[in-house]
Amino acid sequence: MKAQFEKIPNNHHSLHAFIYENKDFDAPWHFHPEYELTYIVKGKGIRYIGNNIQKFEEGDFVLIGSNLPHCWKNTHQGSGSVKSIVFQWNESMLGADWLEKDEFYNIKMLLKKASKGILFKKSYAKKSLDKLYSIISKPPLNKLLSFLSLLEELSSEEDIDILTSAGFSPNLNLKANYRIDIVYDYVKVNYKNKIMLDEVSGLVSMGNEAFCRFFKKSLNKSFFTFINEYRINLASKMLIETNKQVSQIAYDCGYESLPFFYRQFQKFMHCSPLVFRKKYLIVKP
Known part of the structure; x- marks a missing residue:
């Protein structure tokens, strides 16, 4: 594998x-x-x-x-x-x-x-x-x-x-490593904005379909799942480290639709944002 x-x-x-x-x-x-x-x-x-x-x-x-x-x-x-x-x-x-x-x-x-x-x-x-x-x-x-x-x-x-035996050399796709790095850094800078597939695939000189296949094969998840996972992880951090309203956190993390944010949060964290905040809150209200 x-x-x-x-x-x-x-x-x-x-x-x-x-x-x-x-x-x-x-x-x-x-x-x-x-x-x-x-x-x-x-x-x-x-x-x-x-x-x-x-x-x-x-x-x-x-x-x-x-x-x-x-x-x-x-x-x-x-x-x-x-x-x-x-x-x-x-x-x-x-x-x-x-x-x-x-x-x-x-x-x-x-x-x-x-x-x-x-x-x-x-x-x-x-x-x-x-x-x-x-x-x-x-x-x-x-x-x-x-x-x-x-x-x-x-x-x-x-x-x-x-641990490894003499002569062992891992078979790694370092070109894929480099491409994923470029994509990750782009998302890190632009997660607050609307991220367009055309723009991201262009960064690594690939067509949209080829990029989507490449990304899924490399990380075992779709590119848009990766974006939502990234944003929800940031939202989780903000929920326990700040006193911002849930709606403000959603917008700060790039979500234009509050219902969609709630659905994605439930999908990745298996609870609502408010339940998550009550469970892990470290900033006093």
């Missing part, structure tokens, strides 16, 4: 760090240019990285290189819920050529090994859990500095397993 390209949001930060909690690890077999460090806090099942397939459980601690296909698939034993701590960053995290500086030589060597996937021993991983939670909770600059310190520490850990 061909790995799907995944676009990682950066939200103007050098480091994308978050705690994932859900019923399942539902990400498909996928890849992205960003490096990824993942710690499994809760869950067990099968881990797929490159051509490596292994069981995983709590304490699984893995560093994945750029464009290395991967996914976790949990089994439904115990409570059936999963949780992980995830850090994602790209090679230009500190600007161009930062890894060529002498100060970062050890980190450079670590990331080179990560191109094959690195599994850290469970005894070491367990000692790292509190540190990972601490990094997640810090403000952006302190988070970045603490994460660099963590990478330096990881680079000195010698008791590791390299």
Whole structure:
């Protein structure tokens, strides 16, 4: 099965760090240019990285290189819920050529090994859990500095397993990766406006029908589903972080019709905007 390209949001930060909690690890077999460090806090099942397939459980601690296909698939034993701590960053995290500086030589060597996937021993991983939670909770600059310190520490850990076999090379469509990047960046800038298929397909030098087939094949969803998903995710964020009226949020996210906004919100979030706000509100009225 061909790995799907995944676009990682950066939200103007050098480091994308978050705690994932859900019923399942539902990400498909996928890849992205960003490096990824993942710690499994809760869950067990099968881990797929490159051509490596292994069981995983709590304490699984893995560093994945750029464009290395991967996914976790949990089994439904115990409570059936999963949780992980995830850090994602790209090679230009500190600007161009930062890894060529002498100060970062050890980190450079670590990331080179990560191109094959690195599994850290469970005894070491367990000692790292509190540190990972601490990094997640810090403000952006302190988070970045603490994460660099963590990478330096990881680079000195010698008791590791390299996951993919020698000579493994993923079969990726990097041209598709580049095209999806262009489309994603366009939607990110223009989501408030009416997005025309002709204009988007023209950005990647494709006809409308060819573009729609390409997009569905690359992301396993239609382009217009992707737009609505993007807008609803933004609306969800605004509902819990601002006191704006639902109607204003709908218009701010590019919806001209309030009933259509409500239908799309119900489709993606499985509840109404007001129910979602009451459940997750973090801004006091």
